[in-house]
Structure formats: structure tokens, C-alpha cells
Amino acid sequence: MNRDEIPPGTLHLLILRSLARNGKMHGFEIAKFIERVSSDVLRVEEGSLYPALQRMLVKGWVRAEWGATAENRRARYYHLTALGKKQLEVEVSDFERVMGAVARVIQTA
């Protein structure tokens, strides 16, 4: 993996979807959600969430606020913006289109 870039697409898609499902989450919660829902199949290097989240902040797809966890620990909570919701739709449809094409290629073999 090139050190300078986070592969776009899948990680962003997962994060956006997580936030769409759960409203406000902090980084660890997002990681746990992805783990749980994908039945531990998807277990990315957890730190890579953070650059991805920063990028989404830059792009305006999410916004972040500091808040408190249940145990009163300071954590940064992220939530989707309207722009982010739109981006999620775009990414989902892209993903499905690509995956569909791949599936078709596999089937014809």
C-alpha cells in the first residue's frame, strides 16, 4: 500500500454507512461496528480510520465534535452531513456498479 494515500472507496464507504446507521460515533465505535457487522471479516488496520476521517472532514462529508463517552472519557464524535449523505449514495451506487461488472465477468468464465 502506498504510504501517502488511503485507498479510496471501501474504507470511506464503510465509515459513511456506519455513521448513516448510527448517527454519532467516535473512532473506536466505528471500528467496532464494522467488525461486528462484517462478522470480523473486515478488520483493517484500525489507525487507518483516522486519516480517512480527516479526509472526510476536509471534504465536508462529516463533522466532528468533542463529547463524553459513557465513562466520561473525552472522545471526538463524528456525524454525517447532508453532503456526506449524498456522497454515501454516490459511493454505494459506484460500488454496486463495479461489483456487478466484476460479478458478470466472473460468471462468463
Added chain:
Amino acid sequence: MLGEIWRRIANLFRRGKFDRELSEEMRLHRELRERELGEGAGANSGVTEDEARYEAQRRFGNELKLREESRDMWGKNWIGDFFQDVRYGGRMLRKNPSFTAVAVLTLALGIGANTAIFSVVNAVLLKPLAMEDPSRIVYMQEEWQGLYPGMSVGNFTDVHQQSTSFEKLSSSNNASFNLATQDVPVRVQGEVVTAEYFPTFGVQPIAGRFFTAEEDKPGTAKVVVISERLWRTRLHADPAIVGQLLRVNSTQTVVVGVMPQSFDPLLLKSDVWVPAAFTAQQVADHDDHYLNVMGRLKPGVTMAQAQSELDVIATREQQLYPIDDKGRGFHLTQLTTTLLGDQSRVLWLMLAAVGFVLLIACANIANLQLVRARRRQKEIAVRVALGASPQRVVRQLIAESLVLGFGSGIVGVMLAFWGVSWIVADGPAGVPRLDQANVDASTLGFACGITLLCSFLFGLAPAFRSASTRLTEAFKEGIGNSSGNRDRVRSALVVAEIALALVLMAGAGLLLRSALLVSQVNPGFDASNLTVGRIGLPDASFHDPAVARQAFERILTAAAALPGVQSAAVVSRAPLAGGGGSNGLLAEGKQVDPSNFINANLRIVSSGYLSTVRIPLKAGREFTEEDKREGKMVTIINETLARTMWPGENPIGKRFACCESGPKGRMDPVWHEVVGVVGDVRAWGLDRQVQPEFYLPINQMPPSSWDWIGRTMDVVVRTPGGAIPANELRMAVASIAPGVPIYRLSTMREKISGTLEQSHFDTFLLAVFAATALLLSSIGIYGVLSYMVAQRTREIGIRVALGAMPADVMRDVLWDGARLTGGGLILGLAGAFVGTRLLSSMLYGIGSTDAITFAAVAVTLTVVALLASYLPARRATKVDPIIALRYE
């Protein structure tokens, strides 16, 4: 989109907070994971706190790298990274003070010298002339038999009337004037100009106005326009100067305007401009060719178009004036080229030469950098291991080079200031606009540019070498032999340095030898203990030729009577004193056809001239007091004229016609009989070709010749005692012609030096550059060989242990040095053969591939290179095999 840009900018100000918050966020994540792992398996045995923490850490990833990536999401921090690199580079340079000192000194010298020379090139050649749109201003000359004389008044007037290509067309004639001020009378330079002169250049006066067309007519009131310099220095910057009267050439003239300091269109340093006011007689004259003619092309008219129109007019003039204008055409050039063209070649050569010196300096620094790069391999390897991309490493090394470069650049610019002021103060007098050289914005821009270029030149190669470091290699202990590649680059650099140095030395050597040959040239007369001064009688009080001649004879008598003066004479223009005109001579028996006229320089002399100046008489006799106007008209010619006019024959007794017409009109020749032949005199400079010359006795001068010489003659005195009776001369002149100064008073030796001033200066500069280049190259050889010896310490140790003699070891190192030198010599000689051709116009007595010079230069370089190789060679013999072999 906009929101994104806004967010990115806003983030620039939150860097510190950003880092802290991100760090906290990441720490929380790891701790939560750690707790989860600890809890989850806590019930089971085996997972300790430490193991949980380690696992959480491992799953999280490299925090530093992730933080950097997160930061990078907000935009590559080029500027922040760059400053970090710069600070780091500065630290590395400080840690290695000997390298830094040597590099900065070398580079600063190189940059400083280049900047200084560039400021001269800028001031003399590149800056546009101080007038409106100089590219539209053209200079017009006549063209006749390969010569380019000035325009005659007649031709000028006709062109002015008939041509449609010029918005403005004007003429100027340089002249000097006596100006009576409160104290002593002074001689000022000026120009006699037509009314369209000032409008041609489009520069406005700072006070008053120009002359009108009315004032440019003969017989009107006398007016004058003065320069800001004259106004300031001699007229006390009188604010009410416009309208004041000035006594110019004993005539009261009204000051109508003052021109700004920058106004000097023909670079003559003129202080006064008076109207030409051509008379009808002058307008009809197509025979005297002396006017400078300048024109401003009409918009849309090209020089080629104007030239074709002039060719048509020239044809017409040839038909109308078959004698005066036969075979005569008109020639246009850009005024800029006319004024500055001579300087162009020399100055660009100087810049190229000093550029070579800089290249050599950069090569040395590059070599030093390559050595350093080798030593820094470990440092680089660590940085690569910590996650630096090769790109980042290269960037940092280049930043370090930039720090070195700009540090040297600043020192270099300071040196340039000093260099430029020295050049302006001690530089040759004949170079136009040299006094305007200074370190201004464009010069600083040039300095920045070459600093950048140099930084890249000596930074790039080592940077790339370092970036491709392989980690395993770097951490290996034991240096062993250096990679062959790197040695080749270093050797190539040194060979190139030597070649460049040789080219410079060849050029300098040629100029030096040339200067030596020139200094041995016999001027054709005895130039020692001879003093020359010039006196110009004003037309108003000395218009009558007889009165003018009488005045000069009285001055001559007075001068001859002064204490210490052995003999004195007057001559229209003394050799090497500047100025002089020529006439066309027609030998008796030749057809009256312009192609049979031979152009020769005229000198009007008193009878004692030849013996005063000690020009050898080759045949016949000198002038005597008996040669008066009533009798036979006589002349003395120089050997060149004798050879040209009557090749192979004895010229004594032969006659030619020149200079005036007989009573019957233009076609009635006045014959002059040759009574003597004298040796050639190098009147235009020791290194200039001798021209045909003829002498006329002052008693037989054509009356109109007083106008040709402007009633100005040189007084020549020989003072064997050496002392110049300057004050006595001045008083003598003042008593005979009050208000008339004697000017340009100096010894003949000084005048000769004056003609050689520029070539001596150029030779001096080039010699300095060549010496510097030689020094730097020898340092280069020394450096490379020292390094080679250090690299091969083990090998040498083995050889010595096996029985090699010190002589063998030394011989090997010297042989390496010889190979480098030899390569450089061959390349350099080849380059010099080609390159010095550019100098051929500046050389006297030798060709541009003079064998003696090349041989001398090659030998010098070889000797110096050998000396530079000797020290490392000696060090090689001191290698103790025990220590060398232990050095693992």
C-alpha cells in the same frame, strides 16, 4: 469546493491544537481496544495487561505515520516541510564547519564575481538607452569605398527633405566650447545640433525648452541648451538659469533650457547644445563628411524599408552631384548597435569567463558534497527506515544545498558591491555607461538566479546518490572500496575543471602576450618627455585665418621660451591625442575620378614639428620658414602614403592635388609637391594599423582648413628635464588668448596608456579569473586524490606489507593525478583552440592559437597539478601497513 478551501486554510492556523486533539483521539482508541482485549480474555488466563496493550498497539498501527497521513489530508505542507528541511540543513552545515567555510568562500567568490561582471554588462549593454523607445532610433552614415564617414550637410538636407520614413531626422556634430565662468575659463564638450535633435529622442527638459526651428536659422539670436551636470557643477544650480546669459566661445548666448542628467543620447557626455543653423553655403556642401545623423522611424516603418528608400535617394544624389557623391550610399543602423556594439563581444566574453570560474567552484563543491554524502549514508538510512520517502530525502538534501547556496549568495552579493565600486572607480575610461554600473534589482535577480542554479548543480548529484541508498548496505560496517561509479563522477568533474581552467588560462595568456608585444611597438617617434595640450580659439575673435595663425605662432614662441622646454611645435592633431580628419588626394596624372582619390589623414604642422616630436625623416627635407603661401605649395608624406600613391617610386618631387580649389573653381586643382618622406607614426594607437598621412605647413594651410579643425590645434613641447610647465603654459596661453583654456594637457606617455587602458583592464581581469580557476582546479585535484588515497588505505597497506617501496606508492598516486591532468589538458586544449578564436580581434601580433602561449599555459597547469598531486602522494607513502590492515 469553496468550503473545502476555506476549511483547509482555517486548519493552517490550528496546527498545534490539531496535533494534540488527534493524539488524544488515537490514544483513546488504543486504550479502549486494550481494555476490550484485556477484559475479553481476562477471564481466560494468559493475556496480561502488557500483552493486551501490545496487541492494541499492534492492531492500531504506526501512530507517527498515521498522524502524518492525517495531517497530509489537509494539504501537503510544502512550506512547513521546506522550513523544517532548511533548519535541518542549517544544523548539518554548522556541524561541519570546515566544509561549510570552504564551500561558502569558494561559492561567494564565484557568485560575487559573476554578479559584478553582470552589473557591468547590464549597465553598458542591456539597459535601454535613456530616451523614448530606443529601438526606433536609427543612426545614418554615408557609405563610400568600404568606409562609413559622417553625412555631409548637403546630403543630410536632401535626405531630410526627400525621405518619408522618419518622424524626426536630426544631425549632431560634436564640438568643444570655451565657457567663461567666474574663475578660469573651461573647455566643455558639446554638440552642434539641428532643431529636431531633442524631439528625436523624446526627452523633456527639466527647465525651459528646446530651440525652435526659427532659432536654427543662421543669423538669429544665440541660444544654448545646457546639461543638468553643467548647471549643477559650474553654474551653482541657479534656479533662475533659464534666460541667463552665458559666454560661450566669447559670444553671449541665452540659456533656453536644461536637459536632465540622464540625457546623453550619443554617450558623448555633452554639456551644451547649440543650434546648427546651417548657412546656404553649408547646405550646398556635399564634400565635407562629418555629421552624426539620427532619426526616429515612423511607426510601422521598418529599418529595411527606410534603407531601401535611402538607397533610392542615394542614387539620385549620385546623379545630381557626380563628383562629391559618386559611389556614395547611405547606411542605417540601430543607434544602440552603433553606440554599444564595440563593447558587446568583450563584455560577453568576460561574463563567460567568470561563468567558467563559477562552474569550477560548483564542481569542487559537488565533489565535496559527494564525499559528505558517503559519510552521511547512515544518517540517511535511518531517516528512510523511519518512513521518509526517497522524494523527501532528496528534498531535504536540496534544501540543504539551497541554504549553502543562498548563504554564499548573500556573501557574494556583498563582495559584488565592493567589486562594482572598484570597477567603476578604476575601470577604463572609454567604456560607455560604465559609471552607471551598480547592484540594482536586475543584478540581484541575476545573483538569485545563478545561486539557485548553482545550488541545484552541486546539490542534485549527491542528493540522488543518497536517495538511492539501500538500507542494508548503509548499515554494513567496514568501508572497503568506494563504488566505482562515484569515483568516476568525481574524476569527471575534476577533468572538466581542469579543462575549463586551461581554456581561461589560454585566453589570459594570449591577451598577456599580446599586451607585451604591443608595449614593445615603436610609436614611430620619441614619446618620452613630450607633453601635449589642446587649444581651441573661438570663432568670434579669431575668425580671420591670419589672426588665428598669428595667435598660434605667438603661443608657439611663448611655449618654446618656457624654462625646461627644449623645443615646441604646433600640430592640428597630435598623434594619439584623439581627433583628426582626412582628405582625398589625387596624384598628378591620374584621372579626376573619385575612385582615384586616396584618403589620407591631414596634419597641419609648424616647421619645427618633426624635430620636436622626433619623427625620422626618410627622404627629402623638413618644412622651413620659407614655405609660405605665396610660393610653391609643399607637403611631406609618410611612408605608407608614398607606398600607396606611388608604389616603388621615389615620391620626392611628385605632386598631388587636395584640400582646396584654385581660382578657376572646383575643377582647378591646387598642387602640392612632395618635399619629404617621414617614417610611419602609430597615430591611432600602438596596436592600430598605420594610415596614410600627409603634412602641410601651417603657413600654407588652406583657409577653410581652420574650419575643419575648429580653430583648434595641439601644442607639443619637449622637456628633457621631465617637468611639465603646466602653469606657465596656461599663463602663456591666457596672455595671448584671454579666456581660452589649454585642455587635455598630459604627457605623450599618458596618452599612449590611455589608448591601451581598456585592453589592459580586460587582460588584467581575465588573468585574475584564470588564476582563480587554476587555484580552484588544483584544489579539486588535491581533493580527489586525497580521497582516493583515503579510500585505498587498506590496499596500500597490503602492498607496503608485501614489499612495495614508498617510491612505487607515490608513483601510483602521481600517475592517477597525471591521468586526470592529462584528460583535462586534452579537453582544455581542444576547447581553447576553438574558443580563443573569439579573442582574435583583441590580439596584436599573434594568432588565436599561438603555439608559445598554449605551450606555456599547458606547462604551467601541469606543474601546478603535479604539485597538487604531490601532497596526497606523500601521504600515501606514510601509510602504516599495521594500522591500515587493522582498520576494519
